[in-house]
Amino acid sequence: MRDATGVALGARPPGDDVETLFTRHFVAQASRPVGLLDVPVGGLHPGHRCLLATDGMVSTTLEAYHLEPIAAQPVSQGDARLDATDAHWLAVPSAATAFRRRVALRGAVSDTLYVVAESLLVPSRLPAGFGDAIDRFPSGLGAALLASGIESRRELLWFGAGTVPDWYPVAAGRHALQRTYRVVHGGEPVALITESFL
Structure with a gap:
């Protein structure tokens, strides 16, 4: 039996x-930002490959791998005007406003x-009171989505090698694997998420 690409199931190409x-x-993947470099995925640690490709909650994957609770520490949040690229992937008009939330995921025990x-x-596409739900769940956005009971799916967009963004000065410039995906609910994108894995 073969998968959609013709590779025998269970066989490593x-x-x-x-x-x-x-x-x-x-x-x-062909639309990834210019600053993201190719990643030789065959040479990555399996844990990193799982983090890049998971369409589940990253905090749950991290907890299972590192065996410690993961806490989302807010760095900043508030309204932000979208650039043309982000507006495109969220399917909203260019220069529209979105709610931007920036967090650091750290080990609750190790502080790693x-x-x-x-x-x-896009708040208008989310249930009323969803913003309050985000604040109630220390493991992050995924837990808030799950608790809200809305049906959603994740659509992986691209990945590459980059650096920690400047908005997190504690680690800014450090090498990181990065991926971007969007959360779709009711046929419309409700969130665009970029994660940098140290």
């Missing part, structure tokens, strides 16, 4: 096909910094 196997999960993440949310 040789050479460059490993890159194709992994990248096919990202629907807009694992991820910095920026979420751009």
